[in-house]
Structures are given as C-alpha cells and as structure tokens.
Amino acid sequence: MTETLSTLLLHGGDGPRVVGQPVSPAPVLSTAFFTHPDAVGFSAEDLKAETPHFYTRWSNPTLELLERRLALLEGGEAAVVFGSGMGAITGLFSERLGSGDHLVLSDVCYAGVAEYAHHQLPRQGVEVSFVDASDPGQVAAALRPNTRLVHVETPANPILRLTDIAAVAAIAHAGGAELSVDSTIATPVGTNPIGLGADYVCHSLTKYLCGHGDALGGAVIGTAERVAALRRQSLIHLGAALSPFSAYLILRGIETLELRMDRHEANARALAECLQAHPRVRRVNWPGLASHPQADLARRQMRNFSGLLSFSVTSGGAAMARQLADRLTTVSTAVSLGKTKSLCFFIPTEDILRSSFRLAGKAADDYRDWAGDGVFRVSVGIEAAADIIADFEQALG
Numbered sequence: 131m132t133e134t135l136s137t138l139l140l141h142g143g144d145g146p147r148v149v150g151q152p153v154s155p156a157p158v159l160s161t162a163f164f165t166h167p168d169a170v171g172f173s174a175e176d177l178k179a180e181t182p183h184f185y186t187r188w189s190n191p192t193l194e195l196l197e198r199r200l201a202l203l204e205g206g207e208a209a210v211v212f213g214s215g216m217g218a219i220t221g222l223f224s225e226r227l228g229s230g231d232h233l234v235l236s237d238v239c240y241a242g243v244a245e246y247a248h249h250q251l252p253r254q255g256v257e258v259s260f261v262d263a264s265d266p267g268q269v270a271a272a273l274r275p276n277t278r279l280v281h282v283e284t285p286a287n288p289i290l291r292l293t294d295i296a297a298v299a300a301i302a303h304a305g306g307a308e309l310s311v312d313s314t315i316a317t318p319v320g321t322n323p324i325g326l327g328a329d330y331v332c333h334s335l336t337k338y339l340c341g342h343g344d345a346l347g348g349a350v351i352g353t354a355e356r357v358a359a360l361r362r363q364s365l366i367h368l369g370a371a372l373s374p375f376s377a378y379l380i381l382r383g384i385e386t387l388e389l390r391m392d393r394h395e396a397n398a399r400a401l402a403e404c405l406q407a408h409p410r411v412r413r414v415n416w417p418g419l420a421s422h423p424q425a426d427l428a429r430r431q432m433r434n435f436s437g438l439l440s441f442s443v444t445s446g447g448a449a450m451a452r453q454l455a456d457r458l459t460t461v462s463t464a465v466s467l468g469k470t471k472s473l474c475f476f477i478p479t480e481d482i483l484r485s486s487f488r489l490a491g492k493a494a495d496d497y498r499d500w501a502g503d504g505v506f507r508v509s510v511g512i513e514a515a516a517d518i519i520a521d522f523e524q525a526l527g
Contacts, residue, residue, distance in 0.1 A: 135203070135319065140385050143198025157378035158191045174366040179358065188366055192374040196381050197349070203318040203384075204331045206351035210361045211377065215314060215334025216242050217370030218348030220250075222310060222330060223279070225364045229255025232277040234302075236263035237493055238291055239283040240312065240334075241486040248488060262493060263293040264424065266301055273305040283312035284321075284431075287467075288440050288477050288507040289500040290415040292424045295431060299327025310350075314338070315467070319391040320434040324351065337468030338436070341383040341390055345376035390470070393512040394437025400515040401508070401522065405441050410450070410526050412502050414441045437510040438467050440477075442502030443526075450526075451476035454506070457525035460517050461508070472511035472518050478504040 163183040170184045171177070183189050193211055200209040212218040223246075227233055235247050237260035247258045261268040263282040273280075280302040284293040295311055302309040310330035311323035317338045323331045333339060335347030348370075350360055365371065395418065402416040414421070417428035418435030428435060443450050454474060455463040461472040479501045483489050489497055510518065 133202075136388055138199070138202050139387050142202040143195050155192075155195070157374045159374050160190075161186045174362045177358075177362055177366075179354070186374065187369060187371045188361070190374050190377075192377045192381075193372055196372075196377045199381065199384060200318075200333070200349050201351055204313075204351040205322050205324045206331065206357075207354040208357035209349050209351040210357050210365055211335070211372045212348040212350075212365060213370040213372050213376075214346045215240075215312075215332070215336055215348035216246070217368075218334070218350050219243055219281075219310075219312065219332050220246055221360060221364030221368060221370060222332065222350050223251065223256075223281075224368065225360050226279050226308065227251070227254075227256045230276060231255075231279075232257045232259065232274045234259050234261060234269060234272045234277055234280040234307070236282040236284075236286060236293065237261055237487060237489060238286045238289060238497065239281075240287050240314075241482065243281075243283075243312070244486045244488075260488075260493075262291075262496065263298065264291050266294055266297040269298050270301045270305075273301070273307065275306075277302075277305055277307045279308050279310060281310045281312070283314075285315045285417055285436065285438070287315065287438075288482075288505050289497070290315075290417055290422075290438065290440060291500065292417060292427050292431070294427055295321070295323050295326040295328055299329075303327070315436050315438050316432060317387065317391060317434070317436065319388050320432045320436055326431070329353075330356070335380045336466065338391065338394075339384055339387060339468075340380045341387065341468060341470060342379070343466065343469040343471070345373075345379040345383075347372050347376050347380050390512060391434050391436065394510055395434050397512065397515045397518060398435065398437045398439050398508075398510040401510055401518055402439050404519045405439075405522065408523070408526060410443050412442045412444045413500070415439060415500060415505070438507070439510060440501075440505040440507045442505050445503075447476065447502065447504035447506075448478060451504070451506070453527070454525050457527075458521055460513060460521040461511075461525075467507070467509035469509060470512050472513060473509040475507050476504055477501075477507055 197209040308329040416439035
C-alpha cells in the first residue's frame, strides 16, 4: 500500500479485496460476536493482539478499520478510539497517571481538559503544573522527578498559540517523561506529532476528521504496547466506547479530509486577512498569518494552517457578540469546530480565566494580550470565501 496521504485517507487499513465485497463497507452494529472458550478469555486482562472480536466495548470491525486508518495517518503503530475527544484524553491520563505522579499541562488548551486537570486529577492524587507550553523553558522548569507526562495542544484553543513539538519532546524525554499532543486543530493533514518526537497523538474525531458535525469520537495513537494498555485499562474498564455507526460516519468524513482542509485553510486565510484590516478588529490569531508571533514555527511544523481562527475587537466584546449573533446569516453562532459550515462563538476572557484556565499574574496578562476582553472563535467552513467575508463585514458594521 502506498503511503501517500491522499490515498491513505481513502484506503488506509483496508483488508484484502474479495469479489462480491462492498467497496464501502456498512457499519457492523452488533454488540456481540460468535466466540469459543478457546478463543477469548472472560477478563480484559486476557486480551491479546490476536483475540477475535468478542464484545463491541472491547473491539469491533468498524472501529478496528478506523483505528488502523488513524494509525497510518499519524505514523503510529496503533490507535484506540473512544466515544469522544474528552474520553480519549481522560482515558490516556487515567492509564498513564496515578497517585503521586506529576503532569505538566499547557495552561491554554481545550477547556474541558483544563477543568478536568483542575478538578479531578488532584482528587486522584495527581499533581498538575500549568505552563505556557509555547515557551520550552517553562516546560523544562516544571519537570520533576515524578513527572510522567507532558500534555500540550497545538494550535491551542482558542488563541491558536503554538508549541514546538520537537523541542518539548526532547525536554520531556530527557526528564524521563512522555509527551502527548492534542492535534485536533492541526489534523494529520497539517502536523504529524509522532514524527516530531511525541509519544501519543490525541484527536477529537468530532471535529475536522468527521467534518460534518454529526458524530462524536476521540482517539489516541501511539505504540502498539501503549495502545494495548489503553484499550485494556481505559477503554474497556472506563467504558467510553465509540458507537460503530459514529465510526462509520467518521470514516466517511476522513475520505475528504485533505480536500476539506485545503478549502478550510484557503477560506481562513482570506477571512483572516480581511479581518486584520477591519477598523473594529483589534487582533487576529491564525498560524498562517505573517503577523502571528510564531509564524516561523508554524511554517516549520505545519503543512496546513487549518481553518480555525480567533479575533478580538477594539472594544465592547460582549456587545459585539450579541450584535454578531443577531446579524450573521451565513455563519452560525454555535460551539464546536471543524465542520463544513462556518461557526462563530464568543469566549469572554475574564470568564475563561476564572473558570477553566484559572490563570493569574503574568500568565493572565499574556492571555489578555492575545485575547483582549474576549475572542470570537471562528471555525471557517467551506462555503464561498466571499460569502463568509461579506457576512462578517455586514455583521461587524
């Protein structure tokens, strides 16, 4: 099988072709499979690589195809899928971290992950240090003898700040820790963290990989040994299994990922350049802009700059949020990202600093510098760029 991305997106992980077999296989929705006492043990501890499908919470033919394809796309040995992106990351944390361990976490990341790290991990005896992962020096300074994992998101939601994956991987490994990278926004079209030294890649499959806003899913890609442990300990025991029908929808979305990402990126560039020149706009954050503070890193690390941007206005962010919600007609006011349709959502700075990120001092000041009094997070869709731009121009006034 060729390893060209365009072909892997369509055929990666397919088994041998059989006459009479459908070109587009239907999802296998059965929760149980015929088995034999000699083939499968009753406990998840007995699970082996050659164990046949037994129960869909453990494995399923449709999920297996999705896992094989994701591993190929990210250059990993294996993948395990979960019912959501949060399920994937918390599953990874649960398997790799225990009482007395230490996690270094990017202080700007998906809000659900930040809140889990603030609320739940300390209750499990896990210490967490929150750092600006765009500064490798801060990562190095935060490492301790009991640090087991460094987790970063790049680009980071919602301000699109970047982490130098290769530099942080070297730091983590020198300190005896592993590195996991949430690459949801970048996608395999834009960045392959394993090739840059990461141990794990996490994705919310709900976003660009599905691409149509109709299925939840998550994944962790890594070595076969680590992924097998994640399957036994986190997927099977915690139960965040992905629906086979959702896996089928995600596989369908992956087939057009490269085509969609090219359009997402082109539209994001056009909108970002337009917004930069608008008198009501204070700042635009998008890795593909020459004005991005880490533009050089973006060009080194990303082949596609993705379709997510954020911007802040010169004043009155909350009032502008209400104005855009009332006036936008092509762009929808809605959460999430990575869908074919353009979405916009306002994230007030003081709210997220207080609730999700809990930043103070210089860290809070740095965030305010990027975000102003709040960012409008725009998931730029694949509509005609001129229509997206015209909608924002009339809505901004």
